[in-house]
Amino acid sequence: MxxxxxxxxxxxxxxxxxxxxxxxxxxxxxxxxxxxxxxxxxxxxxxxxxxxxxxxxxxxxxxxxxxVRFAAPLPEPRNLYMAGANYADHAREMRGLPRDAPITPPVQGPFFFLKPTSTVVGPDSAVVLPNGIDRLDWEVELAAIIGTPARNMSEESALDCVAGYTVINDVSARDRFKREPAPEPPMTFDWFSQKGWATTCPMGPWLVPSQFCADPGALRMTLRVNDVVKQNSSTAEMIFDLKAQIAFLSRVVELLPGDVIATGTPAGVGAGDKNSRYLQPGDEMAAEVEGIGTLRNRIEREHVSAVG
Incomplete structure (x- = not known):
């Protein structure tokens, strides 16, 4: 890079x-x-x-x-498109497969969910551990920020619409992922309650223009909690690379300046280790993507003010 x-x-x-x-x-x-x-x-x-x-x-x-004090590079994204289950090494750890097990890309294409844009916070800002949540998890991700409208893009030209790149930490409340019992099978998995908590989308520390990142598919990624390495992988582990993600999304919607695409997280999340210690108040996360930067955030306990 x-x-x-x-x-x-x-x-x-x-x-x-x-x-x-x-x-x-x-x-x-x-x-x-x-x-x-x-x-x-x-x-x-x-x-x-x-x-x-x-x-x-x-x-x-x-x-x-x-x-100066940095805010999130894009404090108010237009949309946050979040890729899920998009790293081969992460898929292996969650399925309990050997490290060399092949992962077949789904024929339907990449899986995306929307994260509320109001969850965005900047570098060195607090991530609040909500009351009643015990399994708050980390997820380092490379994020692409759109700078040119894009509709029905081919994979060959998909990166032309990218203004630049930043780092996102898709902090997740794992104890809210499933509703058990669920009223109907489609409602078993609750992506909003897992991903939508306030302050759970740290972004930063800045935007690196795309001209300085010729290959977003070959970048080292790490995440440390209190200086202990939890994730150590590469964007080369993506199941669907960024070109494929942009092409897929642009067939569904028109991508617009200010949209953000978070491209998924690799192996090493807390949910992938049954003995993992989840995030606690006072912890510091450092999410880093090679050539893009390091995003640091601390965990604080939620304080609820009494009313009346």
Whole structure:
């Protein structure tokens, strides 16, 4: 992977988060203080302006990275499309199969679910452990952020619509995945109650433009809890690569600037180990994707205020 010449990020401000350029460990605000959604709506135009400003030395006055607080790079995604069961090594661990067991791609294509966009939090933000949840789990994922409308894309051209990449940690409440007993068999699995809790979609630390990531299918991925490695894999383990995911999604809906595709998680989740210790208050997660960045978040216990 090419070392990024620059990345884009969102920083906390007195009002809504504003988008910035991060170049040589220095943060530069974009003219007019646009949101990242506004930048994505004119992705080509902004990319040309940024490249020109860097080449000509017209970035203006910057501040050191240490002096800002980063928000999620895209604090308000248009949609969060989450790929499930999309890594061969993860499929093997969940099915109890040998490490070399073949995994046949489903003929129906990749499996997706929607995660509420209001679950997004930024780097160094707290992930709240809800009261009554005992099996809060981690999931490092590579995420693609769409910058160009895309409909009925071929796999060959699918990556053309990607503005850039970031890291997502799809934190999951495993004790809410099944409803037992369920009123009807289709209602046995509750994806909303497993995936939809507030603060359970950390995203960051920034957006790496796609021009600096020629092959999103060959990136090392790790997740550590309190510096202990839990996940250590590669995007090469995807059952359906990003091209196939984009082509599939774009046949169902038109992908739009500001949409996010989280591409699935590899082996090493807590649910894959019956002896696993799940997340507890005070734990720190560090989700990393090679060349993209490291996303750190801590776990806090939910505090419910009394009413009346």
């Amino acid at each position: 090419t070392t990024p010449r620059y990345v884009l990020a969102s920083i906390e401000s007195e009002g809504d988060p504003v988008s910035v350029i991060v170049h040589d460990d220095t943060v530069y605000e974009l003219p007019g203080g646009p949101s990242m959604r506004a930048v994505l709506d004119d992705w080509q135009g902004w990319t040309e302006q940024i490249e020109s400003a860097i080449s000509s030395g017209r970035l203006g006055r910057g501040v050191p990275v240490a002096e």
